[in-house]
Amino acid sequence: MYIYLPVALTSIKVLLPIGLGLLVGLLSGLFGVGGGFLLTPLLIMFGIPPTVAAATDSNQIVAASTSGTYAHWKLGNVDFKMGLYLLIGGFAGGLMGVQAIKVLRATGNADFVIKMTYVLMLGIVGTYMFIESISSMKGKKSEEAKAGKESKTGNFLKSLPFQTRFEKSGVTHSALLPIIFGGFVGVLAAIMGVGGGFLMVPVMIYILRMPMHVVVGTSLFQILFTCIEVTFLQAYTNHTVDFVLAVLLLAGSTIGAQIGTVFGRKLKGEQLKVFLAVIVIAVTIKMIFDLTLSPSILLSQSGGH
Amino acid sequence: MSTLKIQKLKNKIMEYPGIRFLMFCLVFLDIFLFSEMAFSDLTIKVNHDRIKINFVYHGSSVSVSGVADSGTDLVIKIASPESHQTLRKKGKAAGFLWMNIGELKLEHASNLYFLHSTRKLDDILNSDEMDKFLIGYPSMERHVEITPVDNENDESKWFNEFVKYKESSKLYDISSGKISVTDKDGKQNFYIQVDWPYQAPPGDYLVTVYVVKDKRVIDKAEKNVLAEEVGIVKALSDMANNKGALYGMISVIAALGTGFGVGMIFGKGTGAH
Incomplete structure (x- = not known):
């Protein structure tokens, strides 16, 4: 059965967006990522105009992350205090990133910078997570060397002002830390046009030292607010949210997020990290292929205004 | 020049x-x-000239039929009004990386262009006539303005890419020999059924039938086809375009509601803690 999408102005098989939603929702519940870095390119591949794909995706993430946050909150896995600080930083960073893109557009280098940022960030994050989680799964061999290094960084972090205790995560940090790193992710997310979950998750694991299960819940909580803002702005200024497509996607993704949360409880933190790393690396490789293989058609639909 | x-x-x-x-x-x-047009006798009929785009729309079909003088050839053109179009160009950056390298702007180009003829265009029409009535890709290439381009070769290359892109989107198509023709009482009845792609956006389209003899167009007739959104599709599309704020709020609230709803159903189902 086919359905016509009133904003995308195209027709699509009903089961396709439901299936895609289910897949992305599963990742969302498992890893705390919105999945925009996967779903938007897939939607474009199936004939949805790029601007509609990105805007509708954020609408769908609102539903999936609500569903996921709710499930994780019930399990006691959301650090609201940390989420709030990250949000403040992310919001400020997002504003800066949008300005940076405007400057890049004016100089005509926007696309190059966006693509390169994408490949580099995905590549670095994926590879680092993969190596780190594999080596910690094998056994903590370099524990001593690590401990020495950690205490140095730890001392520096402890010397920062505004130290505060994050109960849920069981860590004490300067309030500046989540705000600054939230801001950094916000800048990159705005440049790349994604929610930034796949960047925020490693920041929470490796820099804020939060336990994996709290990371997932907190990341979803944070993504929820970012995507509410993006959905509204896209609908209001660009008229690019396709409600019908969003409903089909979220029918799949909200259920996927619940299944993901249940699965996530059965997997260890390290296993989750390896899975996420593999997915991120796969997307990076796909992007490298797209960049180097000659396309069959040299024109594509414009981004719209 | x-x-x-x-x-x-x-x-x-x-x-x-x-x-x-x-x-x-x-x-x-x-x-x-x-002209010899006054001597020709042409009537045309377009079946299904109001295409209703509803919730389950997946394209349609349009048939063009009519009667023309015997011994003539026919060219049937279906096109959307000429407009300005902007597309993204892919090219090599830093020598080996394929990415978007800017925009390609086209003026006086139709978004949809179907052309069907009884025989190959070059065999039945001379190029002046093709240019005059915008029949065929070469005439369209001379008619359309493309920017930015370096020279004529570059322009030609991008026009070909444009046609390739449109054909892959099912919006451009040229064929010969698909019009069925039967002679009757010194006249010929013609008929063709054209698949109407769901990729064609709502709007007005013009069907033109040209009667061709001795390499010249001797008569033509036109009919309109209207593709329009109806029902829920129309309501949602109007709201998205005219009431952005309300539409945005409804989208967010619906997503929040569904997320919570599904969360609660699953929460109960698994018994939570």
């Missing part, structure tokens, strides 16, 4: 209203005094 530049100059001149009126008078005179 190249033919390309002459064509562009023609387009510019045609934009002045006085010139247009003069041209109109000349064409009018031409039709009545010198």
